[in-house]
Amino acid sequence: MKAPSPFSPLLKQWEQSLWRCNKCGACTGACPLYARTKDEGMAARGKLALVEALLEGSLAPGPGCAAYLAGCLLCQACRESCASGVPTTEIILAARRELALFEKLPFALRLLLSGVLTRPALVALAGRALELCRRQGICRLAERVLPGEFFPLLWRALLAAPALPGAGAGARGLLPEAAGESSLARPARGTVGYFTGCALTLFFPRVSRATQRALARAGWAAAPRNFCCGMPHYAHGDFRTARELARKNIDLFASYAAVVTDCATCGAMLKEYAQLLADDKEYAPKAKAFSARVRDVSEFLAAEGAPDPERFPRPFPASGPAGHPGFFFFRKERIRAAYHDPCHLARGQGVREEPRRLLAAVPGLELVEMESADTCCGGGGTFLFTHLQLAAGVGEAKARDILAAGPDVVVTGCPGCLLQLKMALQRAGRGDLPVLHTVELLGL
Amino acid sequence: MSGISSVVKEAVRELKRLIDPARVLDTPEARLLYAYDATAGQHLPDAVVKAHSPAEVAAVLKMADRLGFPVVPRGAGTGLSGGSLPAAGGVVLVLTGMAQIKEIDRENMAVVCEPGVITADLQKAVEREGLFYPPDPSSLNYCTIGGNLAENAGGPRGLKYGVTKDYVLGLEVVLPDGETVRLGGKQVKNVTGYNFLQLFVGSEGTLGVITEATLRLLPLPPARKTLAAFFDRLEQAADAVTAVLAAGVVPCTLELMDQKSIYYVEEYLRLGLPRQAEAMLIIEADGLPEETEAQAARIARVCRQAGARDLTVARDSAEADRLWRARRAVSPAISRVRPTKIGEDICVPRSAIPAMVREIQKIEERFGLPIVIFGHAGDGNLHPNILTNRRDREEMARVEQAIRAIFEAAVKLGGTLSGEHGIGLTKKDYLGLDLSPRAVALMRAVKKAVDPAGILNPGKIFGGGSA
Numbered sequence: 018m019k020a021p022s023p024f025s026p027l028l029k030q031w032e033q034s035l036w037r038c039n040k041c042g043a044c045t046g047a048c049p050l051y052a053r054t055k056d057e058g059m060a061a062r063g064k065l066a067l068v069e070a071l072l073e074g075s076l077a078p079g080p081g082c083a084a085y086l087a088g089c090l091l092c093q094a095c096r097e098s099c100a101s102g103v104p105t106t107e108i109i110l111a112a113r114r115e116l117a118l119f120e121k122l123p124f125a126l127r128l129l130l131s132g133v134l135t136r137p138a139l140v141a142l143a144g145r146a147l148e149l150c151r152r153q154g155i156c157r158l159a160e161r162v163l164p165g166e167f168f169p170l171l172w173r174a175l176l177a178a179p180a181l182p183g184a185g186a187g188a189r190g191l192l193p194e195a196a197g198e199s200s201l202a203r204p205a206r207g208t209v210g211y212f213t214g215c216a217l218t219l220f221f222p223r224v225s226r227a228t229q230r231a232l233a234r235a236g237w238a239a240a241p242r243n244f245c246c247g248m249p250h251y252a253h254g255d256f257r258t259a260r261e262l263a264r265k266n267i268d269l270f271a272s273y274a275a276v277v278t279d280c281a282t283c284g285a286m287l288k289e290y291a292q293l294l295a296d297d298k299e300y301a302p303k304a305k306a307f308s309a310r311v312r313d314v315s316e317f318l319a320a321e322g323a324p325d326p327e328r329f330p331r332p333f334p335a336s337g338p339a340g341h342p343g344f345f346f347f348r349k350e351r352i353r354a355a356y357h358d359p360c361h362l363a364r365g366q367g368v369r370e371e372p373r374r375l376l377a378a379v380p381g382l383e384l385v386e387m388e389s390a391d392t393c394c395g396g397g398g399t400f401l402f403t404h405l406q407l408a409a410g411v412g413e414a415k416a417r418d419i420l421a422a423g424p425d426v427v428v429t430g431c432p433g434c435l436l437q438l439k440m441a442l443q444r445a446g447r448g449d450l451p452v453l454h455t456v457e458l459l460g461l
Numbered sequence: 462m463s464g465i466s467s468v469v470k471e472a473v474r475e476l477k478r479l480i481d482p483a484r485v486l487d488t489p490e491a492r493l494l495y496a497y498d499a500t501a502g503q504h505l506p507d508a509v510v511k512a513h514s515p516a517e518v519a520a521v522l523k524m525a526d527r528l529g530f531p532v533v534p535r536g537a538g539t540g541l542s543g544g545s546l547p548a549a550g551g552v553v554l555v556l557t558g559m560a561q562i563k564e565i566d567r568e569n570m571a572v573v574c575e576p577g578v579i580t581a582d583l584q585k586a587v588e589r590e591g592l593f594y595p596p597d598p599s600s601l602n603y604c605t606i607g608g609n610l611a612e613n614a615g616g617p618r619g620l621k622y623g624v625t626k627d628y629v630l631g632l633e634v635v636l637p638d639g640e641t642v643r644l645g646g647k648q649v650k651n652v653t654g655y656n657f658l659q660l661f662v663g664s665e666g667t668l669g670v671i672t673e674a675t676l677r678l679l680p681l682p683p684a685r686k687t688l689a690a691f692f693d694r695l696e697q698a699a700d701a702v703t704a705v706l707a708a709g710v711v712p713c714t715l716e717l718m719d720q721k722s723i724y725y726v727e728e729y730l731r732l733g734l735p736r737q738a739e740a741m742l743i744i745e746a747d748g749l750p751e752e753t754e755a756q757a758a759r760i761a762r763v764c765r766q767a768g769a770r771d772l773t774v775a776r777d778s779a780e781a782d783r784l785w786r787a788r789r790a791v792s793p794a795i796s797r798v799r800p801t802k803i804g805e806d807i808c809v810p811r812s813a814i815p816a817m818v819r820e821i822q823k824i825e826e827r828f829g830l831p832i833v834i835f836g837h838a839g840d841g842n843l844h845p846n847i848l849t850n851r852r853d854r855e856e857m858a859r860v861e862q863a864i865r866a867i868f869e870a871a872v873k874l875g876g877t878l879s880g881e882h883g884i885g886l887t888k889k890d891y892l893g894l895d896l897s898p899r900a901v902a903l904m905r906a907v908k909k910a911v912d913p914a915g916i917l918n919p920g921k922i923f924g925g926g927s928a
């Protein structure tokens with residue numbers, strides 16, 4: 018009596034994989050959203066059951082189903098926990114695409130994704146505007162003007178210069194922007210394509226600068242450029258735009274032997290291009306080659322650019338010329354750094370050891386492990402904006418784990434995490450704890 | 462059934478006045494989301510209520526008693542016998558939201574908790590206090606204490622430490638009429654009245670809803686030592702198991718993997734396991750450091766005498782972890798071989814393990830279905846897993862026959878249908894293979910006395926007839 022499935026072959030092709038799910042429930046134990054809500058529909062098992070019902074025709078697509086499918090951080094913890102190897106997140110993405118969830122996003126977000134992020138010039142412009150705000154102290158003004166709790170928190174997380182211990186009012190001069198980069202750089206070993214993610218350009222230009230510095234010290238010149246990687250579109254089911262952006266990026270980086278990025282999410286997406294364009298006659302081979310050339314900056318530096326102690330001043334000498342910008346941060350003898358694994362780095366790209374190796378090699382820095390370091394922080398890209406409460410809830414658990422490890426600084430490798438961790442710590446009353454990108458600790 | 466759904470509609474209206482409406486759900490999506498457990502069977506409830514307090518549990522049951530609709534308690538839905546499936550419709554009562562650990566009493570070595578606490582969370586919490594909650598079902602990272610109690614769950618450590626029932630000191634139970642009883646408490650000895658505390662352990666949610674449990678704890682053993690031994694012939698492994706125990710050592714775990722398990726794990730992980738070996742034993746001793754060393758040495762000697770071809774003693778926890786990887790990989794490895802795996806849970810006297818394995822091998826040949834065997838050799842609890850395809854009708858008919866043959870063989874060898882997963886829906890047709898008619902009648906009489914209206918988890922355990 019069941020009506021024939023009204024769904025496209027694109028969703029249908031996952032049916033066999035869906036059948037592999039034996040409803041064991043292991044993914045519920047791994048899902049940060051389930052831990053928070055205890056709601057089956059939040060874990061992969063429930064979402065897969067809904068997709069299966071959609072395909073069977075026993076459930077009509079509608080807002081209820083769409084809401085469950087939208088409630089996912091795409092953190093891939095479920096995929097990792099699944100003994101049967103069910104490609105959970107791929108199926109969730111395919112279902113989002115099928116239900117055209119993109120169309121159901123709030124207007125402002127859609128505008129951002131398709132109007133701004135697809136245009137590099139606009140992203141750069143917005144980045145400069147935000148940078149200006151940061152310098153002019155507009156954040157403090159905004160804090161007073163903006164209503165509610167979320168936006169002031171977000172605003173502060175976005176605009177506040179990283180408040181480092183002992184940095185005092187002069188925090189802006191903290192990073193050695195003007196510390197004579199050329200004097201530190203070795204003769205170039207070559208030039209890499211530096212994929213500057215939109216979020217870093219917009220919100221954390223200090224990270225982009227630190228990345229270029231770290232690359233320079235390892236002897237690499239960086240050619241910064243990008244179109245949006247397409248992840249936000251892909252995640253919300255707008256595969257068409259994602260594919261278009263993929264093709265543009267492949268062309269943009271055609272002449273570089275290595276494509277390096279400091280955004281975990283962009284990196285994961287760029288490595289996914291091979292898959293995304295597998296059925297594109299013209300671009301499939303190019304995409305495959307492109308994805309193989311992509312490296313996260315920590316991956317690249319750990320393999321290529323082992324820092325050369327001869328050429329570096331010791332980053333954190335116990336005493337030294339007070340003029341060195343790093344010093345007031347590192348007044349303490351040893352700095353305890355807790356590293357949070359971004360989902361898109363740890364599970365998305367299998368990069369867990371490299372950032373830890375780089376950090377552990379920084380003199381004066383002690384790497385401390387927090388409980389569940391690779392559990393999602395709750396940022397989930399735009400999830401942070403679409404599911405305020407839930408994201409805050411997941412962040413609360415993360416902040417607890419961080420604070421229990423007692424670090425002086427929190428380190429991670431993704432702008433989404435930087436933002437969410439900062440907000441979670443602010444909520445926990447520890448907005449003073451610096452949250453930095455791995456590369457920011459390498460080049461000091 | 463439409464009678465029930467209209468009754469439940471009314472109940473939902475009324476319940477929304479007593480309970481946060483966000484936790485009283487009857488959307489098509491919510492009904493689908495609470496229609497399954499780890500048997501992958503599916504039965505749609507008419508509504509779902511997520512209780513946050515014993516009072517809410519009582520409210521639902523009182524209403525069910527008054528209006529007459531089924532209520533099915535549900536923990537994490539990881540059951541392997543269909544216990545939390547609403548086979549007769551009605552309301553699924555979800556208890557995962559009641560997840561407080563109320564008290565860890567170090568002096569009396571007891572923990573008081575709500576039923577929705579995840580087993581691993583409870584273990585971690587008491588271990589931080591230097592205490593130990595031994596029952597360790599493999600699903601411990603995602604199943605609940607309530608589900609463990611209702612199924613009397615066990616695990617590898619059962620050999621030395623027993624199963625869930627051995628750790629229950631007290632329970633708060635809401636009865637089918639909505640009234641609450643408290644049984645037991647923190648005292649370790651208690652013979653006041655019938656031992657009804659244990660009546661509710663393993664009752665599969667058919668007699669009452671557990672809303673609080675007081676569980677016994679042990680001091681956390683400071684050391685453990687892990688060994689792995691391979692045997693060319695299964696009988697040698699069985700001899701080793703008997704010899705270890707006869708040598709006066711009670712390991713905390715004694716896990717068995719058969720040749721197919723070894724083969725598929727090796728295919729999957731390439732750990733360098735000998736594929737020709739008919740059996741692998743993973744043995745773990747725990748206790749004080751000196752004690753564990755001595756036990757491990759004795760276990761190793763006994764295994765060699767029994768003819769082990771290969772023996773590894775883990776030097777540290779990292780090595781131990783590597784040995785356990787093989788055992789933990791069995792499920793993932795065999796899940797990849799064919800679309801569906803159907804895991805059974807028979808338990809035979811320890812001495813009958815080799816005979817049982819040989820019987821299963823014959824059944825495998827007779828029905829032409831691959832069957833992988835692993836389990837807890839120490840207590841005779843074997844998990845034969847049939848690898849099949851749920852969507853192949855013809856093959857599934859053969860699977861049914863094979864399952865019956867396995868049950869018959871187990872009972873003939875003095876064993877039972879289920880060591881730890883329960884009867885629920887999936888095994889109720891076979892109850893008569895194991896229990897006498899009089900025993901079944903006695904159980905039915907108890908059910909009738911506690912739940913005269915038959916509203917709590919009806920249709921479970923007993924096949925056909927009235928609840």
Ligand SMILES: Cc1cc2nc3c(=O)[nH]c(=O)nc-3n(C[C@H](O)[C@H](O)[C@H](O)COP(=O)(O)OP(=O)(O)OC[C@H]3O[C@@H](n4cnc5c(N)ncnc54)[C@H](O)[C@@H]3O)c2cc1C
Nearest residue numbers: 536537538539540544599605607608611614615666671881
């Ligand atoms: C991969 C895997 C491995 C497993 N390994 C083991 C193992 O090693 N050992 C083992 O014993 N089991 C094992 N199981 C089975 C299962 O995990 C256990 O039976 C577990 O105890 C079920 O807990 P749950 O919270 O999921 O309960 P559910 O499946 O939700 O419910 C199980 C039964 O308990 C009842 N119930 C739940 N909560 C309550 C309550 N508060 N009051 C009254 N009744 C209640 C339900 O009505 C139902 O009848 C395994 C399952 C899986 C999927």
Ligand code: SF4
Nearest residue numbers: 038039041042044099
């Ligand atoms: S862990 Fe895998 S098989 Fe188990 S319920 Fe989740 S998706 Fe299904």
Ligand code: SF4
Nearest residue numbers: 048089090092093095
């Ligand atoms: S991807 Fe993360 S948030 Fe989404 S269902 Fe899986 S575990 Fe949960």
